Amino acid sequence: xxxxxxxxxxxxxxxxxxxxxxxxxxxxxxxxxxxxxxxxxxxxxxxxxxxxxxxxxxxxxxxxxxxxxxxxxxxxxxxxxxxxxxxxxxxxxxxxxxxxxxxxxxxxxxxxxxxxxxx
Amino acid sequence: xxxxxxxxxxxxxxxxxxxxxxxxxxxxxxxxxxxxxxxxxxxxxxxxxxxxxxxxxxxxxxxxxxxxxxxxxxxxxxxxxxxxxxxxxxxxxxxxxxxxxxxxxxxxxxxxxxxxxxxxxxxxxxxxxxxxxxxxxxxxxxxxxxxxxxxxxxxxxxxxxxxxxxxxxxxxxxxxxxxxxxxxxxxxxxxxxxxxxxxxxxxxxxxxxxxxxxxxxxxxxxxxxxxxxxxxxxxxxxxxxxxxxxxxxxxxxxxxxxxxxxxxxxxxxxxxxxxxxxxxxxxxxxxxxxxxxxxxxxxxxxxxxxxxxxxxxxxxxxxxxxxxxxxxxxxxxxxxxxxxxxxxxxxxxxxxxxxxxxxxxxxxxxxxxxxxxxxxxxxxxxxxxxxxxxxxxxxxxxxxxxxxxxxxxxxxxxxxxxxxxxxxxxxxxxxxxxxxxxxxxxxxxxxxxxxxxxxxxxxxxxxxxxxxxxxxxxxxxxxxxxxxxxxxxxxxxxxxxxxxxxxxxxxxxxxxxxxxxxxxxxxxxxxxxxxxxxxxxxxxxxxxxxxxxxxxxxxxxxxxxxxxxxxxxxxxxxxxxx
Numbered sequence: 001x002x003x004x005x006x007x008x009x010x011x012x013x014x015x016x017x018x019x020x021x022x023x024x025x026x027x028x029x030x031x032x033x034x035x036x037x038x039x040x041x042x043x044x045x046x047x048x049x050x051x052x053x054x055x056x057x058x059x060x061x062x063x064x065x066x067x068x069x070x071x072x073x074x075x076x077x078x079x080x081x082x083x084x085x086x087x088x089x090x091x092x093x094x095x096x097x098x099x100x101x102x103x104x105x106x107x108x109x110x111x112x113x114x115x116x117x118x119x
Numbered sequence: 120x121x122x123x124x125x126x127x128x129x130x131x132x133x134x135x136x137x138x139x140x141x142x143x144x145x146x147x148x149x150x151x152x153x154x155x156x157x158x159x160x161x162x163x164x165x166x167x168x169x170x171x172x173x174x175x176x177x178x179x180x181x182x183x184x185x186x187x188x189x190x191x192x193x194x195x196x197x198x199x200x201x202x203x204x205x206x207x208x209x210x211x212x213x214x215x216x217x218x219x220x221x222x223x224x225x226x227x228x229x230x231x232x233x234x235x236x237x238x239x240x241x242x243x244x245x246x247x248x249x250x251x252x253x254x255x256x257x258x259x260x261x262x263x264x265x266x267x268x269x270x271x272x273x274x275x276x277x278x279x280x281x282x283x284x285x286x287x288x289x290x291x292x293x294x295x296x297x298x299x300x301x302x303x304x305x306x307x308x309x310x311x312x313x314x315x316x317x318x319x320x321x322x323x324x325x326x327x328x329x330x331x332x333x334x335x336x337x338x339x340x341x342x343x344x345x346x347x348x349x350x351x352x353x354x355x356x357x358x359x360x361x362x363x364x365x366x367x368x369x370x371x372x373x374x375x376x377x378x379x380x381x382x383x384x385x386x387x388x389x390x391x392x393x394x395x396x397x398x399x400x401x402x403x404x405x406x407x408x409x410x411x412x413x414x415x416x417x418x419x420x421x422x423x424x425x426x427x428x429x430x431x432x433x434x435x436x437x438x439x440x441x442x443x444x445x446x447x448x449x450x451x452x453x454x455x456x457x458x459x460x461x462x463x464x465x466x467x468x469x470x471x472x473x474x475x476x477x478x479x480x481x482x483x484x485x486x487x488x489x490x491x492x493x494x495x496x497x498x499x500x501x502x503x504x505x506x507x508x509x510x511x512x513x514x515x516x517x518x519x520x521x522x523x524x525x526x527x528x529x530x531x532x533x534x535x536x537x538x539x540x541x542x543x544x545x546x547x548x549x550x551x552x553x554x555x556x557x558x559x560x561x562x563x564x565x566x567x568x569x570x571x572x573x574x575x576x577x578x579x580x581x582x583x584x585x586x587x588x589x590x591x592x593x594x595x596x597x598x599x600x601x602x603x604x605x606x607x608x609x610x611x612x613x614x615x616x617x618x619x620x621x622x623x624x625x626x627x628x629x630x631x632x633x634x635x636x637x638x639x640x641x642x643x644x645x646x647x648x649x650x651x652x653x654x655x656x657x658x659x660x661x662x663x664x665x666x667x668x669x670x671x672x673x674x675x676x677x678x679x680x681x682x683x684x685x686x687x688x689x690x691x692x693x694x695x696x697x
Contacts, residue, residue: 025311029320032327057328058327060331065334066355069336069355096334
C-alpha cells in the first residue's frame with residue numbers, strides 16, 4: 001500500500017479528516033469509503049485538512065466531485081483547509097476554488113460553516 | 120512675462136515632468152490593468168480638476184467600447200458596452216474635443232457635450248479612449264493641459280498593452296500547465312491501470328479521474344461485455360437509462376455527440392440528467408464502450424481539447440478493462456491445462472505399468488497419446504485361472520470425452536475379470552452398458568482375448584477393431600483375427616458376440632494395434648502409413664524380440680510422419696517363446 005492515511009477526529013460537531021501522504025488512483029478508494037461512511041451516518045459538516053497531503057491526482061479530486069453534491073443536498077459541505085502550495089496549485093489549475101471553500105485554517109472553515117448556517 | 124510668472128511656469132512644468140516620470144515608472148512596472156486605469160483617471164482628474172472621467176476599451180470583435188473604468192457622478196456603469204461608430208478618421212486623431220472639433224459625436228457622458236477624448240493607442244494598436252468631462256470651471260482644456268494628458272495617455276497605453284500581454288501570457292501558461300497536468304494524469308493512470316487486475320477498480324478510478332480532471336458531476340459509463348451493453352458505473356445520475364436508450368446511444372454513428380434538443384427529445388435519459396456529450400470508445404477498431412458527461416461544474420464549455428482528453432482517458436480505461444479479460448482467459452486456460460495434465464497422469468495410471476511378463480511369452484506394449492489425454496486403451500491382466508487377458512480398444516474422438524469413456528471401459532474390464540463368464544458373454548454386457556451410457560456418436564472399437572500360456576491357445580472376441588495380425592512361425596503372411604461382432608456402443612446387443620479360438624505354436628507372433636499406426640499421415644498429409652508398410656516392417660523384424668519389433672514399428676511410423684502425430688498410437692506385440 002502506498003503511503004496514505006486518513007485520520008478522523010471530531011472538532012465540536014464537525015468531522016475533520018486529516019489526509020497524509022499521496023492521494024492517487026490507488027488510495028482514492030480509501031477517501032471514498034470514508035466520505036461514504038460519514039454521509040451514511042448523516043455527518044455532513046466535513047472539514048478536510050490537507051496539511052500533510054503531499055500529492056493529489058485527478059482520481060483523488062474526482063472523489064470530492066462525486067460526493068460534494070450529496071453532502072450539499074443534505075445541507076452540509078466539504079471544506080478544505082491547510083493546503084500546501086503544490087497541492088493548492090492542482091486544485092486551482094482544475095478550477096476547484098470556484099466550487100469549494102478552500103481556506104487557510106480549520107478555524108476558518110468552522111467560521112465559514114457558522115456563516116453558512118446563519119444565512 | 121514677469122519673473123514670478125516664469126518661475127511659476129517653470130515650477131509647474133517641472134512638477135508635470137516629475138508626475139509623468141513617476142507615473143510612467145509606476146505604470147510600466149505594473150502588470151495590473153485595474154491599477155493602470157485607476158491611476159490614469161485619478162491623475163487626470165486631479166490635475167485638470169475634472170469631476171467625471173472614464174476609460175473606454177475597444178473590443179475589435181464586435182466594434183464596441185466597454186466602459187472599463189468610470190469615475191464621477193452619473194457616469195455610465197462600468198462593464199457596459201457602447202456602440203459608437205467613431206470611424207477610422209477619429210481613431211487616427213490623438214485628441215477629439217467635442218463641441219470644438221468639427222466632429223459630430225453623441226454625448227458619451229450624459230449631459231456633457233464638451234467632453235474630450237484622448238486616444239489610447241500603441242504604435243500599431245488602437246486600445247480605446249480616455250474620456251474626460253468638462254472642467255469644473257467650464258474652461259476648455261489648454262494646449263498645455265492637452266499635451267500633458269496626451270503624454271500620460273501614451274504611457275498608459277503602453278502599460279495597458281503590457282498588462283494585456285502579461286494576462287495573455289499568464290492565460291497561455293495556465294493552459295499549458297493544464298495540458299501538462301492532463302498528460303501526467305494519462306501517464307500516471309496508464310501505469311496504475313497496468314498493474315490493476317480488478318475491473319471494478321479500474322472502472323472506479325476511471326470515473327474519479329474524469330470527474331476530478333474535468334469538474335464533472337454527472338457521468339455514466341456503458342461497457343459491452345459478452346455482446347451485451349451494460350451500464351457499469353455512474354455518478355450523479357438520478358435515473359438509469361432503459362436498455363432501449365442504451366441501445367440508441369450505442370448506435371449513434373458519430374464518436375463524439377454533443378447533445379442537442381433533438382437528441383434529448385429522442386432519449387429522455389439525456390434530458391433528465393442534463394447530459395451534454397456522449398463519447399464512443401474503441402478497442403481494436405470496435406466500439407466497445409461509451410461515456411456520457413454532464414456540464415462542467417465551473418460553467419465552462421468543453422473544448423475540443425477537453426473532448427480529446429476525455430476520449431484518451433476513456434480509451435485507456437477500456438484497453439485496461441479488455442486486458443483484464445484476456446488475462447482471465449489466460450489464467451483459465453492455464454488452469455485447464457493444469458487439469459488436463461492431472462487427467463493425463465490419471466489416465467497413464469490406468470494402463471498397465473510395468474508390462475506384465477510371462478515365462479512362456481515375450482510381451483511388449485506401448486501407448487503414445489497425441490493429445491494430453493486420449494481414447495486409446497490397452498490392458499494385460501492375469502485371470503483367476505492364471506491365464507493372460509489382452510485387450511486393446513479405441514474410443515471415437517479425442518481429448519477429455521474419449522478419455523472418460525476409455526476410463527469407463529477400463530473399470531468394466533477390471534470388474535468383469537474375476538467373474539466366471541465367457542469373453543462373448545462379457546462382450547454382450549459391456550456393449551449394452553456402453554450403449555446405454557454414451558451418446559449415440561460415441562463408439563469403441565475393441566478387441567480382447569485370453570491366452571492359456573500352457574496350452575498356447577488364444578480365445579478372442581473382436582468388436583469392430585482393426586484385426587490383430589497373427590504371424591505363424593512358418594508362414595510369411597499373417598492371418599487377421601476378425602471374428603466377434605459389432606463395434607461397442609453402436610446398438611444394443613441383438614446378435615451375441617462370437618468367440619473364436621486359435622492354437623498358437625512356439626515362435627508365433629501376434630501384433631495388436633490401433634488405427635493411429637496405420638492411419639498416421641505423411642508430412643504433406645497426402646498418404647497414410649497403411650497396413651502394407653506395417654506388414655513389411657513386421658516381416659523385416661520378425662525374428663527379433665517383441666520389444667524390438669514394437670520399437671521398429673514406432674520408429675518407422677515416426678519417420679513416415681516426420682514426427683507429426685495426430686492420433687493416439689497403441690501397439691501390443693506378443694511372441695510365443697520357443
